[in-house]
Amino acid sequence: MGLAAVILAGSMLSGCGKSASTEASASAGDGAVVSLEELQKGAKTEGEIVSVGMPDSWANWKDTWNDITAKYGLKHTDTDMSSAEEIAKFDSEKDKPTADLGDVGMAFGPVAVDKGVTQPYKTSHWDEIPDWAKDKDGHWVVGYQGTISILTNTKKVANPPKSFDDLLKGNYKISVGDVTKAAQAQSAVLAAAIAFGGDETNIEPGIDFFEKLAKAGRLAKTDLTLANLEKGEVEVAFLWDFNALGYRAQLGPDSYEVTIPTEGSVVSGYATIINKYAPHPNAAKLTREYILSDQGQINLAKGFARPIRDSVKLPEDVAAKLLPTEAYKTAKPIKDFKAWEATSKQIPELWQERVLVHMN
Template sequence: MLSALACSFLLAGMSSSAVAQRATLTVNSWGGAYEKLHKQLIFEPFEKANNVKINVVTVYSADTLAQLRAQKAAPQYDVVHFSGGQEVVAAREGLIAPINAEELPNAANLYPFAKEGMSRGEGPVHLVTAIGLLYNEKKVKNPPKSWKDLWKPEYGDHLVLTDLSNSYGLLGFLMMNKVWGGSIENTKPGLDKVRELLDRSTIISSSPEIQQNFAQNDAWVAAFSQDYAHVVRQGGQPVKFVMAEEGTPAVFFTANLVAGRPNQALAKKLIDFSLSPEVQAAFAREMRYSPTNRLAKLDPAVASEVVYGDAVNGLVRFDPAQVDANRTALVESWKKLIAR
C-alpha cells in the first residue's frame, strides 16, 4: 500500500509539473459569433496540437490599442487582432514586433496586399470582409449598383446608415464621400450628401442592429459588410450583397505579435496557423469572410457570396494612418450632423 501511495504521489507530481510547464498565450477577440468561431477554428485546435493554453480576452480593436499603450512597460497580450488599421499606429509606436515573412510558412501563399504591411512592422492580414450594399431582393425591384444609388428616391425611408464609431460605417462613409468628390482630408462632400438622407434613414451603431432592421423595421437597403449579409440571410431575410461599381472598401483583419513578450516563437506559430488555407476556407464557409491565402479553396456557393481569388487585390484600402489622423475631427463633424 505504501508503494502504491508513493507511486500515486509521484504521478501527481509529474502531472503538476506538466501543467506548470504548459505554455500560455493571451490573445484578444471581438466577442459574439466571431469569437465563438475564432475559438472553434483557431484557438482550440492550436491548443491541442501544441500543448498550449490560450487565454482569450474579449476586447475590440480600439480598446486593445489603448490597453497596449497602457501596458507598454509590461504587456499582457502575446497576439493582438485589429480590424480598424490600428496595427499601423501600434507598429509606429513599437507596441508590436516585426515579423519576417520567412518566419511564417503560410505567408508565401498570401496575396501581396496581405503581407505588404509586414515590411513596416505590422502583422499579416488573415481575413477580409468587403463593404458594399445590402438589399432586400423581395422589396427592391432595381438592385443598387452604385454608392450613389443610396440617394434614389425609390427606396423611400427604408435606408440604414451606420454610425462612424463602427469600422464598417466609417469605411462605408469614406466611400460615399469619395464618389461625391471628397477625400480623407476633405469629408465635407460626403457629410453634405448624408444630410440629404437623414430624414429618411435609420442610423445604427452595432452589427446586430442590421439584422434587426431588416427583420423588424422594414429596411430595404444598407451600406454594410458581406459577412453580415450572410448573418441576415441565416436569420431568414432575403438579403443580398452587392459590390458597388465605383469600388469596394474592406475591413482588413490583422494578427500581430506583441513586443516584449516571452513565447514569441509560439505566438508566431499561432499567427501562421490563422493564415493556413484550411482555416481561412472554414471562416469563409461559416461566416463569409474572404481568404487572404490564395490556396484556400471555396465551394462555388460560398465563393459566390464573398470577394474571392484575385478579386481581393482590387479592394479599396484607405490609408489607415491618414484615417487615424483625421478620425477625431470626422467623428465630431458626424455627431453634429446627426444630432440635428
C-alpha cells in the same frame, strides 16, 4: 483582410500546391530566421496561447482555436475587447504581460507599432500578402478583408440597389449606424467618398452623398442590430460585407441581398499583432503562421471573412458563402493611415453639421 508554402506539423498546410520549406521569414527584428520546427518545439514548451479580441463567434475563430489545440496541444483563452483596448493592455502590462496575440482593425496596426508594443514576425506566406495589408517589418499583417457593402431586405425593396447612384434614386430608408462613433459607419462615408472621386484625404464627396439622402428624408436612425433586421425595421443598410453576409445567412438568403457598390467602396481588414512582451511568443508566431495557412484562411472564410491570400482555393460550399471576387474590382484600400486618422476625427463634426441637422 495577397507562396512559398511551409509544412507546419505535417498536415497543417495540406493542399498547398507549392514546394515546402523548413524556414519562416524573419521572425525577429534583427532579421533572424527561425525554422518552423524550432517554433513548434518552443510553442509546445510554452503550452498555451492567450489572445485578445479574437472570440470564438467572430470570423469563425472557433475553428482555428480548435485546430491550434488539436494540432499543437496549446491551451487557449481569449478576452474580447476593442482594438484600442488591446493596445492599451499590451502597454500597461509590459512588466507582467498576460496576452500574446491580438486582432485589430488595420488602421490600429501602425498605432500599435508607434506605441512600441509589437514584435515582428513574417510568416512563410509573406510574399503573398499585398503590400497595403502588412507592415514592411512584420509587426502587423492582415488575415482577412472587409469591404463596405449594401445589405437590402428584398421583402421591403423590390429592386435592390447595386450602386450609390441607385441609392440616390430610391424611395426607401437607408441605415448607416452611428457615424459619430462607429468605425463601420465612418467607413461607409469613406466608401461613398471613393465612389465619387474622393479618398481618405478628401471625404467631402462622401459627406455630400449622405447630406443629399438626409435632405430627402431617406436616412434612418435605426440601429443596425440583428434584432432590428429580424423585425424588418431595416430596409437598406451599409455594413462590412462579412457582417452583411453573416446576417443574410442567419435571416435567410432569399430575403436579403448583399452587393458591393459598383462605383467603388473601401476595403480594409483585421490584422494580428504579437505582443512585444508576450509570455508565449513562439505560440503567438505559430498561431499567426496558421491563420495565414490554407486551412486558417478557409476557417475565416467559413465565418464570411474574405481571405487575404487570393491563392487559397476555398471548398465550393465555403466559396458559396462569399461574394465572387469580381464584385470587388472597384474596391480600394486605405493607403494613408495617418490621413485617415485625421479625417475620421473630422467626420463626427461634419456629420452633425451637414447630415444630422436634416434628420427627424
